[in-house]
Amino acid sequence: RPQMAYSEPRKIAFVGDYLPRKCGIATFSHDLQNAVAHVATTECIVVPVDDIVGGYEYPPEVRFQISEQELDSYRRAADFLNFSNVDVVSLQHEFGIYGGPGGSHILALLRDLRLPVVTTLHTVLPNPDVIMRRVMDQLAELSTRLVVMTERSRSMLRREYDVPENKI
Secondary structure (H helix, E strand, C coil): CCCCCCCCCCEEEEEECCCCCCCHHHHHHHHHHHHHHHHCCCEEEEEEEECCCCCCCCCCCECCCEECCCHHHHHHHHHHHHCCCCCEEEEEECCCCCCCHHHCHHHHHHHHCCCCEEEEECCCCCCCCHHHHHHHHHHHHHCCEEEECCHHHHHHHHHCCCCCHHHC
């Protein structure tokens, strides 16, 4: 996995749910993209996950759409991102927004990406089942950095998932 350079990124891709889809992650992704686009001299593009056939009426920053339950759609999204001159991918992760067992389809995108990925973990499960544990372990491994919302989540990543401190 490529390491992040410390210069300001020229182009950031946001992956996750996105407005007008009605969901908390969609609102978070939209607000984050909007904030970054307005304070930095950074181009922002969005690759949302669609839970309905045909997707939504997205704004112009949406450049590619992932069909939630279609595994190949995640691989095509990775190809799109790899060839889009993106410097870093900001991935929003919540169990239940990606297809496959335990949301495992997102791992196909991450495995095929040749870019640094900063994953925001909106939930860190204290006692995941075997499938969700496997997804979380691989998500942590394939991400360049992990962002969490609470100190408790940071501690849980360290203690329960054995994620190195410098990755959080």
